[in-house]
Amino acid sequence: MLDTPIIIVNFKLYSQASGKNAIALAKHLEEAALESGKNVAIAVNSLDFDNVKREVNIPVLLQHVDAVGFGAHTGRINLELAKEHGVDGILINHSERRLKISDIEYLVSKAKELGIKTIVCTNNPRVSGAIAALEPNFIAMEPPELIGGDISVSKARPEAITETIEVVKRVKDVPVLVGAGVKSGEDVRKAIELGAKGVLVASGITKAKNPKEATLDLISGLV
Amino acid sequence: MLDTPIIIVNFKLYSQASGKNAIALAKHLEEAALESGKNVAIAVNSLDFDNVKREVNIPVLLQHVDAVGFGAHTGRINLELAKEHGVDGILINHSERRLKISDIEYLVSKAKELGIKTIVCTNNPRVSGAIAALEPNFIAMEPPELIGGDISVSKARPEAITETIEVVKRVKDVPVLVGAGVKSGEDVRKAIELGAKGVLVASGITKAKNPKEATLDLISGLV
Amino acid sequence: MLDTPIIIVNFKLYSQASGKNAIALAKHLEEAALESGKNVAIAVNSLDFDNVKREVNIPVLLQHVDAVGFGAHTGRINLELAKEHGVDGILINHSERRLKISDIEYLVSKAKELGIKTIVCTNNPRVSGAIAALEPNFIAMEPPELIGGDISVSKARPEAITETIEVVKRVKDVPVLVGAGVKSGEDVRKAIELGAKGVLVASGITKAKNPKEATLDLISGLV
Amino acid sequence: MLDTPIIIVNFKLYSQASGKNAIALAKHLEEAALESGKNVAIAVNSLDFDNVKREVNIPVLLQHVDAVGFGAHTGRINLELAKEHGVDGILINHSERRLKISDIEYLVSKAKELGIKTIVCTNNPRVSGAIAALEPNFIAMEPPELIGGDISVSKARPEAITETIEVVKRVKDVPVLVGAGVKSGEDVRKAIELGAKGVLVASGITKAKNPKEATLDLISGLV
Numbered sequence: 085m086l087d088t089p090i091i092i093v094n095f096k097l098y099s100q101a102s103g104k105n106a107i108a109l110a111k112h113l114e115e116a117a118l119e120s121g122k123n124v125a126i127a128v129n130s131l132d133f134d135n136v137k138r139e140v141n142i143p144v145l146l147q148h149v150d151a152v153g154f155g156a157h158t159g160r161i162n163l164e165l166a167k168e169h170g171v172d173g174i175l176i177n178h179s180e181r182r183l184k185i186s187d188i189e190y191l192v193s194k195a196k197e198l199g200i201k202t203i204v205c206t207n208n209p210r211v212s213g214a215i216a217a218l219e220p221n222f223i224a225m226e227p228p229e230l231i232g233g234d235i236s237v238s239k240a241r242p243e244a245i246t247e248t249i250e251v252v253k254r255v256k257d258v259p260v261l262v263g264a265g266v267k268s269g270e271d272v273r274k275a276i277e278l279g280a281k282g283v284l285v286a287s288g289i290t291k292a293k294n295p296k297e298a299t300l301d302l303i304s305g306l307v
Numbered sequence: 308m309l310d311t312p313i314i315i316v317n318f319k320l321y322s323q324a325s326g327k328n329a330i331a332l333a334k335h336l337e338e339a340a341l342e343s344g345k346n347v348a349i350a351v352n353s354l355d356f357d358n359v360k361r362e363v364n365i366p367v368l369l370q371h372v373d374a375v376g377f378g379a380h381t382g383r384i385n386l387e388l389a390k391e392h393g394v395d396g397i398l399i400n401h402s403e404r405r406l407k408i409s410d411i412e413y414l415v416s417k418a419k420e421l422g423i424k425t426i427v428c429t430n431n432p433r434v435s436g437a438i439a440a441l442e443p444n445f446i447a448m449e450p451p452e453l454i455g456g457d458i459s460v461s462k463a464r465p466e467a468i469t470e471t472i473e474v475v476k477r478v479k480d481v482p483v484l485v486g487a488g489v490k491s492g493e494d495v496r497k498a499i500e501l502g503a504k505g506v507l508v509a510s511g512i513t514k515a516k517n518p519k520e521a522t523l524d525l526i527s528g529l530v
Numbered sequence: 531m532l533d534t535p536i537i538i539v540n541f542k543l544y545s546q547a548s549g550k551n552a553i554a555l556a557k558h559l560e561e562a563a564l565e566s567g568k569n570v571a572i573a574v575n576s577l578d579f580d581n582v583k584r585e586v587n588i589p590v591l592l593q594h595v596d597a598v599g600f601g602a603h604t605g606r607i608n609l610e611l612a613k614e615h616g617v618d619g620i621l622i623n624h625s626e627r628r629l630k631i632s633d634i635e636y637l638v639s640k641a642k643e644l645g646i647k648t649i650v651c652t653n654n655p656r657v658s659g660a661i662a663a664l665e666p667n668f669i670a671m672e673p674p675e676l677i678g679g680d681i682s683v684s685k686a687r688p689e690a691i692t693e694t695i696e697v698v699k700r701v702k703d704v705p706v707l708v709g710a711g712v713k714s715g716e717d718v719r720k721a722i723e724l725g726a727k728g729v730l731v732a733s734g735i736t737k738a739k740n741p742k743e744a745t746l747d748l749i750s751g752l753v
Numbered sequence: 754m755l756d757t758p759i760i761i762v763n764f765k766l767y768s769q770a771s772g773k774n775a776i777a778l779a780k781h782l783e784e785a786a787l788e789s790g791k792n793v794a795i796a797v798n799s800l801d802f803d804n805v806k807r808e809v810n811i812p813v814l815l816q817h818v819d820a821v822g823f824g825a826h827t828g829r830i831n832l833e834l835a836k837e838h839g840v841d842g843i844l845i846n847h848s849e850r851r852l853k854i855s856d857i858e859y860l861v862s863k864a865k866e867l868g869i870k871t872i873v874c875t876n877n878p879r880v881s882g883a884i885a886a887l888e889p890n891f892i893a894m895e896p897p898e899l900i901g902g903d904i905s906v907s908k909a910r911p912e913a914i915t916e917t918i919e920v921v922k923r924v925k926d927v928p929v930l931v932g933a934g935v936k937s938g939e940d941v942r943k944a945i946e947l948g949a950k951g952v953l954v955a956s957g958i959t960k961a962k963n964p965k966e967a968t969l970d971l972i973s974g975l976v
Contacts, residue, residue, distance in 0.1 A: 097607070099600035103614040130576040131607045131615055148605025154545035156678050156732070159594025159627035161543070161577045168549040169577055181605035182407040185400065189434045210441060211412045217436040217478050232602055255440050255478055286602070320830070322823035326837040353799040354830045354838055369800075371828025377768035379901055379955070382817025382850035384766070384800045391772040392800055404828035455825055509825070628853040631846065635880045656887060657858045663882040663924050701886050701924055 086143050086173055086201045086221065088259050089306045090123040090282035091272070091299065093289045094147065094175065097129060101290040106132045107139050109295055114140040116299035122306055123282070124299065127175050130161055134169060143172035145203070151187035163194050173201030176220070179228050185214075192218045203261070205284070209247040216255035223252060223260050224284040230264035232287055237264040238274035249279040272305025282306070309366050309396055309424045309444065311482050312529040313346040313505035314495070314522065316512045317370065317398065320352060324513040329355045330362050332518055337363040339522035345529055346505070347522065350398050353384055357392060366395035368426070374410035386417050396424030399443070402451050408437075415441045426484070428507070432467060436474035439481045446475060446483050447507040453487035455510055460487040461497035472502040495528025505529070532589050532619055532647045532667065534705050535752045536569040536728035537718070537745065539735045540593065540621065543575060547736040552578045553585050555741055560586040562745035568752055569728070570745060573621050576607055580615060589618035591649070597633035609640050619647030622666070625674050631660075638664045649707070651730070655690060659697035662704045669698060669706050670730040676710035678733055683710040684720035695725040718751025728752070755812050755842055755870045755890065757928050758975045759792040759951035760941070760968065762958045763816065763844065766798060770959040775801045776808050778964055783809040785968035791975055792951070793968060796844050799830055803838060812841035814872070820856035832863050842870030842890070848897050854883075861887045872930070874953070878913060882920035885927045892921060892929050893953040899933035901956055906933040907943035918948040941974025951975070 093113060095101035101109050110126055117124035125143035128136050137144045150160040166174065176191050177183045183191075188204060195202045202220040206212040212225050225248045230237050237245065249260050262275050263284035272283050285302065292298035316336055318324035324332050329351055340347035348366035351359050360367045373383040389397065399414050400406045406414075411427060418425045425443040429435040435448050448471045453460050460468065472483050485498050486507030495506050508525065515521035539559060541547035547555050556572055563570035571589035574582050583590045596606040612620065622637050623629045629637075634650060641648045648666040652658040658671050671694045676683050683691065695706050708721050709730030718729050731748065738744035762782060764770035770778050779795055786793035794812035797805050806813045819829040835843065845860050846852045852860075857873060864871045871889040875881040881894050894917045899906050906914065918929050931944050932953030941952050954971065961967035 094604060097598065097600055097603040097611070099610075102600060102611050127604075129605070129607050129611070131579060131611055133577060134580055146605075152543065154543055154548060157543040157626055158540060158573075158621065158624040159575070159592075161575050164545075165543070165548050165575070165577055175604065177408065178604040180603055182409055184405040185408040185411060185434055185437060186405055186430045188408060189431070189437065193433065207409045208412070210416065211408055213440040214408060214412065214437040217440050217474075218433060251440075317827060320821065320823055320826040320834070322833075325823060325834050350827075352828070352830050352834070354802060354834055356800060357803050369828075375766065377766055377771060380766040380849055381763060381796075381844065381847040382798070382815075384798050387768075388766070388771050388798070388800055398827065401827040403826055623854065628855055630851040631854040631857060631880055631883060632851055632876045634854060635877070635883065639879065653855045654858070656862065657854055659886040660854060660858065660883040663886050663920075664879060697886075 085123065086125055087123050088281035089276060090125060090261070091302050091306065092125045092127060092203065092261065092282065092284045094127045094284060094286040095129065095290060096286050098290045102129065102132060106136050109290065110136045110140045112296040113299055114142050116296050116303060117142050120300060120303045122303045125172070137170055145173045145175055146171050147175050147178065148181050149174050149191065151183070151190040163191065163198055163200060167198050167200060171200055173203060173221070176202055176204045178205045179207065179226055179231055188215070189218055192220045209244060209251045212248045212260070213251040213255050216252040216258045219256055220258060223258050224263055225260060226263040226284065233265045236266045236271035237262050238266070238271045238278070240265065242274070242278055245275060245278040245280055266302070269301045269304035272302050273307055276305060276307060308346065309348055310346050311504035312499060313348060313484070314525050314529065315348045315350060315426065315484065315505065315507045317350045317507060317509040318352065318513060319509050321510070321513045325352065325355060329359050332513065333359045333363045335519040336522055337365050339519045339526060340365050343523060343526045345526045348395070360393055368396045368398055369394055370398050370401065371404050372397050372414065374406070374413045386414065386421055386423060390421050390423060394423055396426060396444070399425055399427045401428045402430065402449055402454055411438070412441055415443045432470040432474045435471045435483070436478050439475040439478040442479055443481060446481050447486055448483060449486040449507065456488045459489045459494035460485050461489070461494045461501070463488065465497070465501055468498060468501040468503055489525070492524045492528035495525050496530055499528060499530060531569065532571055533569050534727035535722060536571060536707070537748050537752070538571045538573060538649065538707065538728065538730045540573045540730060540732040541575065541736060542732050544733070544736045548575065548578060552582050555736065556582045556586045558742040559745055560588050562742045562749060563588050566746060566749045568749045571618070583616055591619045591621055592617055593621050593624065594627050595620050595637065597629070597636045609637065609644055609646060613644050613646060617646060619649060619667070622648055622650045624651045625653065625672055625677055634661070635664055638666045655693040655697045658694045658706070659701050662698040662701040665702055666704060669704050670709055671706060672709040672730065679711045682712045682717035683708050684712070684717045684724070686711065688720070688724055691721060691724040691726055712748070715747045715750035718748050719753055722751060722753060754792065755794055756792050757950035758945060759794060759930070760971050760975065761794045761796060761872065761930065761951065761953045763796045763953060763955040764798065764959060765955050767956070767959045771798065771801060775805050778959065779805045779809045781965040782968055783811050785965045785972060786811050789969060789972045791972045794841070806839055814842045814844055815840055816844050816847065817850050818843050818860065820852070820859045832860065832867055832869060836867050836869060840869055842872060845871055845873045845889070847874045848876065848895055848900055857884070858887055861889045878916040878920045881917045881929070882924050885921040885924040888925055889927060892927050893932055894929060895932040895953065902934045905935045905940035906931050907935070907940045907947070909934065911943070911947055914944060914947040914949055935971070938970045938974035941971050942976055945974060945976060
C-alpha cells in the first residue's frame with residue numbers, strides 16, 4: 085500500500101535498474117520491505133512495468149504517463165491503459181520529465197477518478213503550494229540542484245523542507261515527501277523529523293553495492 | 308495602468324495585429340481607452356514590442372517571456388531585458404504557449420521582484436486554484452475549446468467562471484479575468500456580473516472591421 | 531521479417547488496439563499475414579509491448595523510443611532496453627511524436643549499431659530527402675493533413691508519392707512507404723504502382739469491424 | 754552581405770550583448786568589419802532586433818523564428834514579420850533551440866521564398882548531411898560538448914570539420930561554417946584551412962574585454 089511513512093525508489097533508466105536488473109532490484113527491495121515491515125514502493129519504466137509488477141508484491145508505480153485519453157496518439161500511454169496493467173500509482177512532473185500545469189491537473193484528476201495514486205514532484209516550496217491545490221495523494225519536493233548529488237536535501241536545505249510543509253499545509257494538507265541526494269538512514273530520519281512523510285530516492289539505492297542493505301539503512305530512519 | 312476592470316487585447320500573431328498593423332491597431336485601442344476613460348491593455352509579439360510601446364500610452368504587455376536569466380540562451384528573451392525595454396506586464400502560460408509549472412513559478416516570482424505585472428492564463432477552475440497559490444497579479448481563465456470561437460465563455464460556460472472565482476478565492480484572492488469567444492459588450496457585462504474583473508480578448512477585436520468601435524462595445528459591458 | 535512489400539499497422543493508442551484488445555488485434559493480423567504469405571508488422575505502445583510480442587510471430591515495433599542511453603532519465607525508454615525486450619524495429623518521428631533532427635540521427639545510428647530496424651516518418655518529399663541522408667531502413671511519408679482521414683494519400687496526393695521517391699533516390703536509395711488515409715487494397719495497389727514499397731496504416735485497420743478481412747483487403751493491393 | 758568567408762557572432766542572451774549593450778557591441782563589430790573589409794554578421798534576440806538593426810550596417814540576423822504563418826499564435830514571431838522588420842537572415846536549430854525536422858524544412862523553404870538567408874546549425878557530420886538536402890544558405894556545425902568551452906572545434910575535432918564538409922558535399926554543396934570554442938585568429942585560420950567558409954562564435958567575442966580587437970583577431974584568420 086502507498087501508506088506513509090514510505091520510501092519510494094525511482095529506478096529511472098539506470099542500467100542497474102532496467103530490464104532483468106529491474107526485476108532483481110525489485111525483489112531486493114521487496115525483501116527489505118518484508119523484513120522491516122515498512123512501506124517501500126518502486127517507480128519503473130513502461131517497458132519493464134509488467135515484468136516487475138508480476139514478480140513483487142510491493143506497490144509498482146509508473147515513472148510517467150501521458151495526459152491523453154484513448155485515440156490517435158502515437159508513442160504515448162495513458163492512465164486507462166496503466167490501470168488495465170494494474171498500476172498502483174504514478175510519478176508526475178519529475179525533474180527529468182517536467183509537465184505543463186494543465187497536464188498535471190488532468191493527470192491528478194483522472195487518476196483520482198480511476199483509483200490510481202499520484203505523487204507530483206515539485207522543485208521548491210512555492211511550486212509545492214500550487215500543486216497542493218490540485219490535491220494529489222503526495223507531493224515530492226526535490227531541489228533540482230541536489231538531485232543525483234552527494235549531499236542530501238535534509239542536510240543542505242532543511243529550511244526548504246519545513247517551508248514546503250508549511251506552504252502546502254496552508255493550501256491543503258497533502259503529505260509531503262522529499263528527495264535529492266538522500267543516501268542514508270540519517271538523511272531519512274532528519275527529513276521525517278522536519279515533517280516529511282517519506283523520501284523519494286534513486287541513485288542512493290539503484291547504484292548501491294547492496295541495494296537491500298542500503299534500503300534497510302534508509303528504512304532505519306523512518307522513525 | 309493595469310487596473311481593474313480591464314479589457315486586455317491579445318494581438319497574437321494575426322496579420323491584422325502585426326508589424327505596421329500592430330501600431331495602427333494599438334492607436335485605435337488607445338483612442339477607445341481615452342474616450343471611455345476605461346482600462347485597456349494590449350499584448351504584442353517581441354519583434355513589434357518597441358515600435359508599439361513608443362506609439363501609445365496604454366499598457367503594453369509581452370505575450371511570452373522565457374524563464375531564463377542572462378547567459379548562453381539562443382533565441383530567448385527574459386524578464387530583465389523586457390524591463391529594460393519598458394514592459395508593463397506579461398502574459399504567462401497562454402493556451403497557445405503552455406508552460407511547465409516550474410517555469411510559471413519562476414516567471415511570477417522574478418516579475419514581482421522586477422516590478423512587472425503578471426497575467427497567468429489557465430484552462431479551468433482547478434488549474435486556476437493552483438496558480439492562485441503563486442499569487443500572480445491576475446489569472447485569466449479561458450476554456451480552450453471556446454478560444455477563437457463564436458460563443459463566449461460567459462454564455463457557454465458561466466458556471467466555469469463562478470467556479471474559478473470561488474476556487475481561486477479559497478486559495479488566495481487574485482483578480483480573475485476570463486476569455487474565449489468574447490465578442491460583445493453583453494459578453495463582458497455577463498462576465499463582470501459573474502464576478503470577473505475583466506476580459507482577455509483576441510480575434511473579437513483584431514479581426515473586427517472597426518476595432519475602435521468593437522472595443523468601445525466591449526467597454527460598455529465594464530459596468 | 532521487415533521485408534518489402536509490407537503493411538505496417540500503427541496501433542496508436544486506440545482503445546481497439548490497446549491492452550487486451552492489442553493482443554487480439556495482433557493475432558488477427560498475424561492470421562492475415564500467414565494466410566496471405568505477405569509481410570505484416572505492427573507498432574504498439576511500450577506498456578503493451580511484451581504482452582503482444584509474446585503472442586505473435588510477426589514483427590512487433592515500438593511506436594517511440596527516447597534518444598537517450600542508460601542513466602538518470604525518468605519516464606524514458608531507450609534502444610538498449612528495447613533490444614533486451616526483443617524489439618524488431620521502431621517508428622521514429624511519427625506525425626504525433628515529432629522529434630528534433632539531432633535525436634532522429636542518434637536513434638537511426640544507435641539502432642543500426644544494435645541491429646534494430648528503423649522506420650522514420652516524414653511529412654513531405656523534402657523532409658524525406660533530408661532523412662534519406664541518415665540511411666534509415668525505411669522512410670514512411672505521410673502528409674499530415676490526410677492522417678486519420680477518409681481520402682488516401684494515393685488518391686489525394688499521388689504526386690507527393692512520386693516526388694518523395696525521386697528526392698529520396700537522389701540522396702540515397704532508402705525504401706519508401708507511404709501512409710495517411712489508406713483504407714483499401716485499391717489504395718495500396720496505387721501506392722505500389724507509384725513506387726512505394728508498402729504502407730503505414732492505423733485507423734483503417736484498428737477501427738475496422740473485421741480487422742483481419744480489412745488487412746487481407748490491403749494485402750491484395752501488394753502486387 | 755552574408756558572403757563568405759564570414760564571422761557570425763551569436764549574441765545569445767548574454768548581458769554583455771543584450772539591451773543597450775547589444776547596440777554598443779554591434780557597433781564595435783561593425784567597426785571591425787569596416788576596418789578589415791571582411792564579412793561580419795551578428796545574431797540578436799527579437800526584442801533588441803529593431804534597435805540594433807537601426808544602428809549598424811552589417812547583416813543582423815534573428816537567433817530564432819517560429820515555424821508558423823500569421824494567425825492565432827501567442828508568443829511567436831514568423832518569417833513574414835521578420836522580413837517586414839528588415840531581417841537579413843536567421844539562425845535555425847541552434848544547439849540551445851533545437852527544432853523538429855519538419856519545422857527546419859518549413860523555415861528553410863519559406864525563408865528562400867521570402868529572400869531571407871538561412872544558417873542551419875547542426876551537431877555532427879551526419880546531421881549536416883541531412884540538412885544539406887534542404888539546401889539552406891549555410892550549415893553551421895558545432896559539436897555541443899565544445900560550445901562555450903575553452904578548446905576550439907578546430908583543435909579538438911578537426912576531423913569533424915573535414916568529415917562534415919565531405920558528407921555535405923556528397924548531398925549538396927552548401928557552404929559549411931563551424932563553431933564551438935572558437936577564440937582566436939589561429940582557431941579561425943585552422944577552420945578555413947580545413948575547408949570551412951567561416952565561423953559561428955559567441956562567448957569568445959561577447960565576453961571579450963575588447964570585442965573589437967577580439968573580432969579583428971578572429972578576422973586575421975580569414976585567409
